[in-house]
């Protein structure tokens with residue numbers, strides 16, 4: 001993996017008065033956020049730093065929750081100045097921001113660089129213009145390509161955020177988006193299956209039957225397909241699904257891909273699919289003993305939540321025995337299957 005281990009100190013910077021109109025965004029709830037208080041940076045960072053961190057090389061102050069480079073320029077620079085003081089004092093190593101592709105140009109990148117911003121997360125959502133249009137994103141795939149190219153050429157770490165199940169988006173669009181994020185040189189990715197909040201255009205589209213929200217199962221299946229692309233290209237997926245927030249907890253009308261363990265379910269499904277593909281290549285009889293080997297640390301993900309992958313194998317392959325084991329010989333995100341049949345030597349695939 002290209003990403004180095006790090007710790008984020010998340011600072012929420014609401015992008016007040018966003019001029020865009022993404023169908024999945026609950027603007028009302030966003031603009032209800034309290035006015036951003038620049039002193040909250042000191043409160044958040046200060047309380048984090050009360051814990052001793054002998055190695056500060058991986059600590060970033062991370063500005064999330066808005067389009068950072070779309071913030072009023074004077075305020076943006078004041079925020080950066082405040083964060084930069086912690087870098088000068090040797091308490092953190094760098095800054096991370098998230099923003100929109102159409103809010104990136106050479107000039108703003110030079111400002112970010114001056115204040116030691118190291119990582120830029122881009123809200124890409126889709127690389128299909130029809131999906132971007134149907135989702136009211138207000139930017140094109142070409143703008144994303146240009147932004148990513150500028151970010152990479154200026155030496156920033158680049159994280160691509162994408163969504164699953166947006167209006168007009170098919171699994172092929174999502175796989176294409178993941179492949180493009182890899183091709184654009186992403187160092188990491190975040191995958192967000194679409195959640196439908198109340199008081200959004202998407203909620204109204206769902207109520208009139210124009211949009212069908214994802215089920216948890218669909219979200220897991222479609223996300224598993226993009227995970228495979230990211231893993232194959234050694235792009236680390238640092239988040240799957242929204243974090244549970246107050247807004248989500250309080251929104252009784254929320255539908256779509258919302259499940260507290262969604263990320264886990266998507267990874268389980270990724271493993272289920274590669275197990276299924278491996279088993280199809282092997283002759284398996286009722287008196288087979290199957291062992292599924294996986295990399296160190298991935299056992300619970302391979303077996304699955306509530307043993308879902310174990311049950312899937314047992315339901316589809318009524319074998320004599322089934323075991324799951326970690327093995328140093330198996331690469332990360334891979335599996336190997338050993339099948340022993342009566343009087344036969346083991347077969348490994």
Ligand code: SF4
Nearest residue numbers: 015018020021022025
């Ligand atoms: S860019 Fe879209 S998702 Fe982000 S705040 Fe504006 S409307 Fe909401």
